[in-house]
Amino acid sequence: MNTDDGIRTIEVDEPGGTGVRLSVAAAGICGTDVQFAGIGMTGFVYGHEFAGVDDTGRPYFVEPTIYGGECEECRSGNPQRCIEPNHGNLGVFSDGGMAEAIVVPDYTLLALPPQLDVKDACLIEPGSVAWHAVRRAQVQPGERVLVVGGGTIGLLAAAAAQNHGFDVDVDTRHRHQLAAAEQLGFGKPSDAYDVVIDAAGSDSSLARSAEAARRGGRIVTLGVYLDKMPIPGSAISQVKELTYINSIAYGRHDGVREVEEVASMLARRPDIAQTLITHRFPIEDAREAFRVAADRGAGAIKVVIEP
Known part of the structure; x- marks a missing residue:
């Protein structure tokens, strides 16, 4: 938990309330968690990327989106856009999975395929x-895809595009990210692209995305911009007639949960987790885990806390 003394491991009450109790097996540190810690956000347990086991030992992933299920957005398969008063996210202003145990609504659970640890x-x-984000891009056969950003989200976006049958290149900043991209079979940037996914969320990554897109191309803004989104002006975006597509979280399509599709991809390709999870820490070392996660130049891609 983030406290007035920074990230610390502390004793909290046993989780209660209605739902399913899980013993947390692993919780990933997201860039959002690092941002929260950096600005001193306190009052709740971090962690919206987590999985665990119930009292019978059955393993589950927890889809952290909390939604009402009755509004038009929920009924159309977009619970991430829920407009009901009780919508939210576990680990974002409410207690999440960086704890030994948590109680979650049963609708958040996804039983894991046996091949996925x-x-x-x-x-x-x-x-x-x-x-x-790849689905939002509506990539067509024969189109070229570039992902800008070689962190966890960027490499997973490339894996998702590859899973859909598309050739994909990754524009990385750090040497260890390039090594990971090559290990997973992604190419290096060249020429112009029909679709560019900005997975870094910075002024420079958005400028690079616009530069790399062909005329008439599409840019999916997947990086998190907390204030304004610095879209390049007429010299690039308007002259090229670029289309910008926003993407946030995940939902369902045709009655299928996107989290279930991703679980299947990870089960088929254990090399993704082996490549992306670079550091694992016990919960007692949470402060050090956050320090490592914040230092991309030190070789970290995904840092995981294991309670």
């Missing part, structure tokens, strides 16, 4: 964010 299943959440 519960300690790797925390990747389903960022993988679903990436998967949703």
Whole structure:
């Protein structure tokens, strides 16, 4: 939990309330968690990327979206856009999975395929964010795809595009990210692209995305912009007639949960987790885990806390 003294491991009350109690097996540190810690946000247990086991030992991933289920957005398969008063996200202003145990609504649970280790299943959440962005891009056969950003989300976006049968390149900043991209079979940037996914969320990544897009191309803004989104002006965006597509979280389509599709992808490809999860820490070392997660230049891609 983030406290007035920074990230610390503390004793909290046994979780209660209505729902299913899980013993948490692993919780990933997201860039959002690092941002929260950096601005000193306190008052709740972090962690929206997590998985665990119930009292019978059955493993589950937890889809952290809390929604009402009755509004038009929910009924259309977009619970991430729920407009009901009780909508929210576990681990974002409410207690999440960076704890030994948690009680969650039963509708958040996803039973894991046997081939996917519960300690790797925390990747389903960022993988679903990436998967949703690829679907939003509506990539067509023969189109070229570039992902800008070689962190967890960027590499999972490339994996999702590859899973859909598309050739994909990744524009990375750090040497260890390039090594991971090559290990997973992604190419290096070249020429112009029909679809560019900005998975870094910075002024420079958005400028790079616009530069790399062909005329008439599409840019999916997957990186998190907390204030304004610095879209390049007429010299690039308007002259090229670029289309910008926003993407947030994940939902359902044709009655299928996107988290379930990502779980299947990770089960088929254990090399993704083996490549992306670079560090694992016990919960007692949470402060060090956050320090490592914040230092991308030190070789971290996905840092995981294992309670």
